[in-house]
Amino acid sequence: MQFSLTPFTELRPGIWRAVAQPASVTIGLVVGSTGALVVDAGSSPDQGAEIRAAAAAVAGVPLVGAVVTHAHFDHYYGLAAFDDLTTYGHESLLAALEAPQVAEETAGLGFAPDRLRPPNKPLALARLVDLGDRHVELVHFGRGHTAGDVVVIVPDARVIFTGDLLEQSAPPAMGPDCFLKEWPAALDGILGLVREDTLLVPGHGEPVDRVFAFTQRAEISAVYGQVDYLIGRGVQLEDALAAGDWQFDDETIAAVLPIAYAQLAAEGKVPRTQLRLLPGH
Template sequence: MMQFSVGEFAPVADGVHVAVAEPAGVNIGLVVGESGCLVVDTGSSPEQGAEIRRAAEKVAGVPVVGVVVTHWHYDHLFGLAAFTDVPSYAHETVPAWLGRPECREAASGLGVEVSALTAPTHTLSLAKVIDVGGRRVEVVHFGRGHTDGDLVAIVPDASLIFSGDLLESAGPPSFGDDCHLREWPSAVDGILGLVAEQTVLVPGHGDPMDRLAAFTQRAEISGLYGQAEYLVAQGVRVEDAYEAGEWPFDEVTVRGVLPLLYAQLAAEGKIPRTHLPLA
């Protein structure tokens, strides 16, 4: 049986806290203002969302006045049903995912009823400023990457950014079938353009990251796509690609993502072709 739990909220900046929710090890953000607080991501079930809300309000000492969902994946979205009485914000692509087979499959695996899930009350295409009890939080979509609807939550007065799963420190980034590998580095560039020496980056999973770690991961994602693109141009088939390439991630990660890389390159008209020897 799936085990759900929520760790304690720990401070990562002035008035900003992070808790880890299992079973996915997802970071849950909490931004505390004078008269209200904001939760960033909601956990993997409506019941876990309710537990997150109780813990957040206990730590903050003020009520939750808003929620940001960084993308549609179950560990970020499925707890939203516990927050239906406050404004919630997600990218405009998120509601449609609730009706798709991928969402139903994820819910079934968790023992969650799809009918219990709820869509955000507000959607955005590019950016939104949220007043969190007198404190400013900026929510931005820098483009497609980990999904088609990744949002980043920026807390300017704390020099802190919640990146969602555009960045991860618990392991390699999660390259699911719904990611956009060519565009992903550009979305991370949007984050990096805001990063100063003292900026704290809270990834979707894992410990906070600094500027160097984020730059490195951006380069690795770009390198992954670039290496596959090079091999395709050389006529290397997907089944031979791992041995033929130099890769920035471990073998399990690379072998897992290679079919997706080749499929996305094929959709751009880039397929391996046999190079005939010159006469």
């Protein structure tokens, strides 16, 4: 597995961004007058240590903590490198380390799962981090990309780190642990804070503006809405790709359709077989 980290570049005064491989994940750094906060921690404890060293060299003030935007490995598994500081993440991240896929993922990344650490200051809804002349708001607007998405808001700089609730470099990752129906509502929490000059920093890709965010919110909502519509028409899963009007490419939709059908089935929505009338009836 190839690990690397680009140099931190400044997006706005005191707001920095780097990109960690594998998975091209955004790493954020928010610097205030008395402390700095790292946003997301990379894919392994060793990479987390590299991120910590690079952030400390840029910040010019002590690192006081790190926050993880959600439980996926590329954002979470480096958090152990910050365990002597205050570390934040949604409370669901504690149980996420017990998931069956963790051992397989860590083996593929080249380290043992017992090196992982959960956030030592988990949050349910929100926390405030004091960096001196700047404060950072950590907010869980609800389930979306995962059960525990946390958004990092820097009000004075008009910057929001969205994690993978938004993605710019590829379509949003609508995996089996997403909550497709609820995702747009989580994005609405972000969009309610967005002004014309707000900079949104997604979990993967380049920073975006409010037009991009509104558009992607509508596209995610349209996936759920289109599947709901097709089920109501009696369209079976195997026919849905050809039958639907989709906002994303065929590969993305083919991957999410079984997830969407399963989530709607859990709500009691399943396609009904359409009976054909006999001639003359």
